[in-house]
Amino acid sequence: MALIVQKYGGTSVGSIDRIKAVAERVARAYRSGGQLVVVVSAMAGETNRLLQLGAQLSDAPYPRESDALVATGEQVAAALLAIRLHALGCPAVSLLGHQLRIMTDSRHGAAKIKSVNCDRIERVLGTGHVVVVAGFQGVTPEGDITTLGRGASDLTAVALAAVLHAAACEIYTDVDGVYTADPNICPKARRLDRISYDEMLEMAGLGAKVLQLRSVELARRYNVPLVVKSSFSEDTHGTWVGREDQAMENVLVSGVTLDQNQSKITLTGVEDRPGLAARIFGPIAEAGIVVDMIIQNAGADGRADLTFTAPRADLKRALELVRAVAGEIGAAGVRHEDQVAKVSIVGVGMRTHAGVAATMFKVLAAEGVNIEMIATSEIKVSVVVNAKYGELAMRVLHDAFLGENPALAGN
Amino acid sequence: MALIVQKYGGTSVGSIDRIKAVAERVARAYRSGGQLVVVVSAMAGETNRLLQLGAQLSDAPYPRESDALVATGEQVAAALLAIRLHALGCPAVSLLGHQLRIMTDSRHGAAKIKSVNCDRIERVLGTGHVVVVAGFQGVTPEGDITTLGRGASDLTAVALAAVLHAAACEIYTDVDGVYTADPNICPKARRLDRISYDEMLEMAGLGAKVLQLRSVELARRYNVPLVVKSSFSEDTHGTWVGREDQAMENVLVSGVTLDQNQSKITLTGVEDRPGLAARIFGPIAEAGIVVDMIIQNAGADGRADLTFTAPRADLKRALELVRAVAGEIGAAGVRHEDQVAKVSIVGVGMRTHAGVAATMFKVLAAEGVNIEMIATSEIKVSVVVNAKYGELAMRVLHDAFLGENPALAGN
Numbered sequence: 001m002a003l004i005v006q007k008y009g010g011t012s013v014g015s016i017d018r019i020k021a022v023a024e025r026v027a028r029a030y031r032s033g034g035q036l037v038v039v040v041s042a043m044a045g046e047t048n049r050l051l052q053l054g055a056q057l058s059d060a061p062y063p064r065e066s067d068a069l070v071a072t073g074e075q076v077a078a079a080l081l082a083i084r085l086h087a088l089g090c091p092a093v094s095l096l097g098h099q100l101r102i103m104t105d106s107r108h109g110a111a112k113i114k115s116v117n118c119d120r121i122e123r124v125l126g127t128g129h130v131v132v133v134a135g136f137q138g139v140t141p142e143g144d145i146t147t148l149g150r151g152a153s154d155l156t157a158v159a160l161a162a163v164l165h166a167a168a169c170e171i172y173t174d175v176d177g178v179y180t181a182d183p184n185i186c187p188k189a190r191r192l193d194r195i196s197y198d199e200m201l202e203m204a205g206l207g208a209k210v211l212q213l214r215s216v217e218l219a220r221r222y223n224v225p226l227v228v229k230s231s232f233s234e235d236t237h238g239t240w241v242g243r244e245d246q247a248m249e250n251v252l253v254s255g256v257t258l259d260q261n262q263s264k265i266t267l268t269g270v271e272d273r274p275g276l277a278a279r280i281f282g283p284i285a286e287a288g289i290v291v292d293m294i295i296q297n298a299g300a301d302g303r304a305d306l307t308f309t310a311p312r313a314d315l316k317r318a319l320e321l322v323r324a325v326a327g328e329i330g331a332a333g334v335r336h337e338d339q340v341a342k343v344s345i346v347g348v349g350m351r352t353h354a355g356v357a358a359t360m361f362k363v364l365a366a367e368g369v370n371i372e373m374i375a376t377s378e379i380k381v382s383v384v385v386n387a388k389y390g391e392l393a394m395r396v397l398h399d400a401f402l403g404e405n406p407a408l409a410g411n
Numbered sequence: 412m413a414l415i416v417q418k419y420g421g422t423s424v425g426s427i428d429r430i431k432a433v434a435e436r437v438a439r440a441y442r443s444g445g446q447l448v449v450v451v452s453a454m455a456g457e458t459n460r461l462l463q464l465g466a467q468l469s470d471a472p473y474p475r476e477s478d479a480l481v482a483t484g485e486q487v488a489a490a491l492l493a494i495r496l497h498a499l500g501c502p503a504v505s506l507l508g509h510q511l512r513i514m515t516d517s518r519h520g521a522a523k524i525k526s527v528n529c530d531r532i533e534r535v536l537g538t539g540h541v542v543v544v545a546g547f548q549g550v551t552p553e554g555d556i557t558t559l560g561r562g563a564s565d566l567t568a569v570a571l572a573a574v575l576h577a578a579a580c581e582i583y584t585d586v587d588g589v590y591t592a593d594p595n596i597c598p599k600a601r602r603l604d605r606i607s608y609d610e611m612l613e614m615a616g617l618g619a620k621v622l623q624l625r626s627v628e629l630a631r632r633y634n635v636p637l638v639v640k641s642s643f644s645e646d647t648h649g650t651w652v653g654r655e656d657q658a659m660e661n662v663l664v665s666g667v668t669l670d671q672n673q674s675k676i677t678l679t680g681v682e683d684r685p686g687l688a689a690r691i692f693g694p695i696a697e698a699g700i701v702v703d704m705i706i707q708n709a710g711a712d713g714r715a716d717l718t719f720t721a722p723r724a725d726l727k728r729a730l731e732l733v734r735a736v737a738g739e740i741g742a743a744g745v746r747h748e749d750q751v752a753k754v755s756i757v758g759v760g761m762r763t764h765a766g767v768a769a770t771m772f773k774v775l776a777a778e779g780v781n782i783e784m785i786a787t788s789e790i791k792v793s794v795v796v797n798a799k800y801g802e803l804a805m806r807v808l809h810d811a812f813l814g815e816n817p818a819l820a821g822n
Binding site: 016019020023050053054056057058059061062064065066068069071072075076078079080082083084086087092093094096098099120143144145 | 427430431434461464465467468469470471472473475476477479480482483486487489490491493494495497498503504505507509510531554555556
């Protein structure tokens with residue numbers, strides 16, 4: 001008997017009417033046979049409401065208590081869905097992180113799952129009940145409630161699908177799948193039927209919000225097939241995320257992403273000797289700032305310019321750290337730009353097709369978009385451009401590689 | 412080092428500002444030394460808000476899930492108070508029913524405490540932390556969340572005070588103690604300095620809302636001294652509830668109570684033979700309807716009238732059950748009255764002083780209040796009167812026994 005894990009996000013359970021609609025969908029799946037584990041997020045807005053209460057009482061709410069506070073959001077949603085399922089004649093049991101023994105470390109607010117005990121869940125499934133799981137939460141060996149980080153109900157769902165060897169993990173959200181680009185920016189964007197874990201990882205990392213990055217990593221590691229669907233429509237398609245196959249490799253580019261929240265810092269006249277990068281990036285990493293692209297151009301005089309990108313929200317802190325180090329290492333100066341965007345094309349086909357990057361540069365040049373930085377991986381090319389060209393760059397790249405007449409695809 | 416249990420009710424933690432005020436009070440007590448366990452209710456209105464969400468999804472929310480739902484109210488309040496205490500430099504740890512191992516049976520919504528494990532709480536107290544406990548909740552051996560019934564945060568506090576051998580259990584509420592009568596009805600009502608468990612039990616059972624009945628029973632059984640205080644004032648007095656002593660016996664009447672939510676049912680012409688009372692009251696008890704006073708007057712013809720009171724909210728159901736039985740046992744008829752009130756005087760002094768009931772009847776007669784039923788216990792006399800005379804009866808009895816010039820007291 002197939003076991004399916006379904007996950008419903010905050011907007012999908014965002015009101016009493018939405019919970020009713022989700023319950024109908026779950027009850028239908030239950031009646032059609034098979035075993036069902038349903039993971040829910042907090043009702044939309046609830047996590048922020050709770051955090052706001054805490055923020056009114058402390059500038060830095062104590063992490064252990066903040067976790068106990070916000071974990072109630074998912075507890076409420078899970079109990080409400082179970083109540084509705086009972087009312088529909090569909091027996092259901094809600095289970096919380098501590099009841100499921102979703103064991104984590106004690107890094108409150110960003111805990112890592114160490115193990116999941118399936119005894120209880122399998123016992124409940126065995127008695128013909130639907131299991132409704134409060135996502136986003138776990139418990140330490142001491143019994144303290146932890147949360148797994150923002151958006152981590154996806155992670156709960158994938159972890160359960162992995163340990164229960166589920167046939168699939170269905171992620172229900174407010175969009176009907178993964179798109180070739182953000183439809184709000186690219187009107188011609190279309191839903192992908194299939195995408196590989198690697199492509200999904202790049203796209204999640206590059207700003208596509210549909211799936212949480214860590215949950216895709218976990219799905220890839222345990223080979224859990226993901227299906228992204230809309231809980232707002234009866235369309236049964238959606239996007240399947242799984243292992244790369246032959247068909248995928250024939251597609252040159254699967255998606256175009258845009259990250260408009262980047263900034264750029266350049267150290268000029270850095271002496272080109274070993275150990276300097278560590279001195280520069282050590283303090284930044286310790287401050288928890290995620291540096292994405294790093295480029296160093298050595299000059300003829302043994303000195304180099306070193307440029308990197310960081311989230312715009314972290315620019316001020318990053319600049320302070322870099323300026324402190326700049327003096328110590330004798331750099332000529334520090335420049336920064338806060339209005340930059342990162343545009344990327346992603347596709348496993350790049351592994352076997354040459355010339356994709358060159359095509360990308362040609363398309364952007366034709367539109368007069370200047371490229372400030374370039375970074376590539378096996379299945380991705382990212383460029384940093386002035387923020388004002390971000391949306392334009394995304395649109396022209398999408399049309400070139402993924403439009404109705406992708407003349408450049410497969411060249 | 413003395414250990415104190417403090418309990419703050421829903422209005423005491425009903426807003427961010429109120430939580431701040433409670434935290435100040437707790438932090439002061441912490442700094443003055445001693446160990447502190449603080450039990451909190453849900454923020455005022457929160458339990459009803461959660462129940463209302465559930466009610467929108469089911470006519471009869473599944474009890475296990477309803478408990479998981481409403482238990483979040485106390486979890487939020489406990490976490491918020493702990494967050495504020497940390498912000499004030501007062502180390503605190505919130506603990507939930509399942510973390511404290513407050514073990515209960517599985518009667519969801521009205522669970523009974525079976526045991527409390529003190530290991531964790533003693534460990535946390537030993538490290539110099541304040542323990543903030545989410546009241547009202549427990550856990551079954553299976554790990555399911557239970558709730559202990561409305562108002563049962565008092566019970567949590569008393570149970571913890573009992574197992575921890577606390578020096579006192581301080582109940583903070585929105586009134587500054589136990590009064591001789593409801594001050595809203597009796598302007599001359601005054602706060603009692605001391606009252607015995609037995610008197611408090613009678614008063615709680617008779618409609619005084621300041622303490623939950625079960626918590627007073629538990630306090631009496633384990634000899635836990637209770638102190639009822641206001642969290643809204645800096646007045647350090649309040650009312651002490653404890654074992655009866657000599658001084659208490661010298662006071663004839665400690666309080667007057669009024670219950671305006673009663674109704675009265677009379678079966679007329681009931682044959683006076685063994686077993687009939689069981690046939691009548693068996694189905695009513697099974698329906699969970701609390702019958703308070705029962706009076707039977709045997710007539711000369713071997714037939715009797717049987718009258719009893721029940722909460723007005725249960726009148727319709729009680730009538731249906733009684734009418735069904737009335738036919739079977741050949742009663743002449745069923746009458747009912749839905750507008751009756753029960754007025755009671757309570758005092759341990761009655762054990763040793765005669766004539767209190769007679770004085771009570773005289774006072775009511777002087778005001779022209781007709782007495783419909785009478786019931787007495789060792790330390791209480793209750794009368795049922797027409798509801799329209801309820802408040803008047805309370806006032807005149809209060810003035811007679813507890814007024815500025817209680818001529819009748821001690822007679």
